[in-house]
Amino acid sequence: MLGAASAITLSAFGCGSSTPKNTLDDGGTASDGNDGGTSTTTDPTSGTGDSGTGDSGTGDSGTPCKGLQCQQVTCGGGGDTTVTGTVFTPSGTIPIYNAIVYVPNADPVPLTKGATCDRCGAVTGEPVVTALSAANGQFILKNVPAGKNIPLVIQVGKWRRQVTIPEVTACSETKLADPELTRLPKNQSEGSMPQIALTTGACDKLGCMLPKIGIDASEFGVESDGTAKAVHVYKGADNGGPTAASQASAFWSDATKMMKYDMILLSCECTESLNNKGGADGPAFTAMADYLKAGGRIFTTDFMYAWYRYSGDPDLRSATDIRGGAPQAGSPMTVNASFPKGQALSDWLSVVIPGSAGTASAEVVFGNIKSVDETKTQLWATSGAMNRLPEGPRIFSANLPVGVSADKQCGKAVHIDAHVNSGLLDAVDKDYPASCKDVMKPSENLLAFFFFDLASCIQDDGEPPTPPPVK
Structure with missing residues (x-):
């Protein structure tokens, strides 16, 4: 984790509008949970954050927050609660472009083996925030729920792995530097794999x-x-x-x-x-x-x-x-x-x-x-x-x-x-x-790029990829 985090107190009233809210020491209030991108997933390791298991009050817009949405906070001075890292192949050595990364608010639906019409945009697991990895494999998730044991899903088509971030500190960057945390599954006991x-x-x-x-x-x-x-x-x-x-x-x-x-x-x-x-x-x-x-x-x-x-x-x-x-x-x-x-x-x-x-x-x-x-x-x-x-x-x-x-x-x-x-x-x-x-040859690296692009959801390759919308 980088940067100094502001202290956060979770009010007994949850994400209220006129009632007390999730309050930072700089006067910020909890987010309504509508900031972010989107995603897709499925895995054996599912769940929500420690204090994100139920509905609680309403967000700033008056709509009820749910689960981990109630742990999103508004930071003063234009700050944000972010999680950054790099998506890797199962070996943890080669970065992956255009992987979907997100925080789910529910268990992702199991993925079906075999050929299916998998177009980009379909999501499960009620993503709270989403992002796509860049050409260097790096991603930035913004407005991430703060707290302990925050779930994180990494997905490329029917490759999917869910891990747990030990702690996300409000209004600072949580940097996931260990490739073991942000790689795709090596086997089916770690997550989902295509057939x-x-x-x-x-x-x-x-x-x-x-x-x-x-x-x-x-x-x-x-x-x-x-x-x-x-x-x-x-x-x-x-x-x-x-x-x-x-x-x-x-x-x-x-x-x-x-x-x-x-x-x-x-x-x-x-x-x-x-x-x-x-x-x-x-x-x-x-x-x-x-x-x-x-x-x-x-x-x-x-x-x-x-x-x-x-x-x-x-x-x-x-x-x-x-x-x-x-x-x-x-x-x-x-x-x-x-x-x-x-x-x-x-x-x-x-x-x-x-x-x-x-x-x-x-x-x-x-x-x-x-x-x-x-x-x-x-x-x-x-x-x-x-x-x-x-x-x-x-x-x-x-x-x-x-x-x-x-x-x-x-x-x-x-x-x-x-x-x-x-x-x-x-x-x-x-x-x-x-x-x-x-050893891995340069031409096999080229194959690896297309292997994961081939595995990903179908889209118009002439257009920039966009993350699916949050739920």
Whole structure:
């Protein structure tokens, strides 16, 4: 905690208007609880502050305050009761952009596993104050209820963790400096996690990012483990992964199976591998399109452009012009900072990878994508010409269904036209995740940014994110 706090006396009358109020020694009065942002949540650790469990009197506007609202105070001299900190990945090492942070006034509603239409703006837990984390992961909560054991929720889509702040002192800054307090959950006993499917591929070990960002080894399993494990591995064309893993060919040809997952990471198989997708007109491409339109999220690299080139959704298929074949392109990629999230990516990279200066690196960058329809997609990065290959798009995303207004979109796809991890020290094999032995690569940091952005609620990426309103 920084700064000297004013003494506070909680009146027996609560948040009265003409009766005695929560009074500071500088003459301030309790807030009516309507200041702040908003949020969303769910977790095993719920509750309200020590003296915030019931209704008490009325606020300055004459409306009754409830629970922790009655512990909000008005500070003299333009002061405020704030809580600051940085949201991190489960490892406590990588900052997270655009996380929702809030103080709940009730138990958040449990989150449902599997693909759902999760648009930004929905909230549970009756947030008293809310904020979003900036590109450097930092957040500032204002007008926070003062007192002991104040609950705090951190949420990114279906990632959610609730912790307790030991004490918030009125009219001063409470700084949460310990990453252990402001990181996302490592396992499902600490909070909520999305259900994730990982398909293997010999040319890109996407799955090795997951243990590196801090997901516990206990959370990795296979389809038969059900929701007891947050990450399920499926065998792609390389037949890699745990011995008990199911085949990806049966998985991605069945929309019902895919709907059990919030997001799917599709590792590059070194070719389009149409044989394990039923051919160019195979059932896998129709099932994947249905999954995306219903709220599913996918991440692809390199040859997994096949999911767009042959999509069963003609609108998604027409959103890109694909040359294919994995021709090598210029590197590094230049981040498109012309829209708010693109600027945030550029700023985030400069924090996580000092000296990146608006560029994004990958092990090998490809030129599979000739162009994208920017009325249907969001262009995130481009790179220059190489070997007579012209400059072109290298990272794009699409909200699904494409071509409709943001309030009707539910799913999302992200493609990085590159290899994220093709190193020799990492493997997604029968010993996974113990087989991931290398350090975190710059390209895996890039993947981590998009991994959490993919997990977050759906919004128009061309607009600045805003916190949901308080209840």
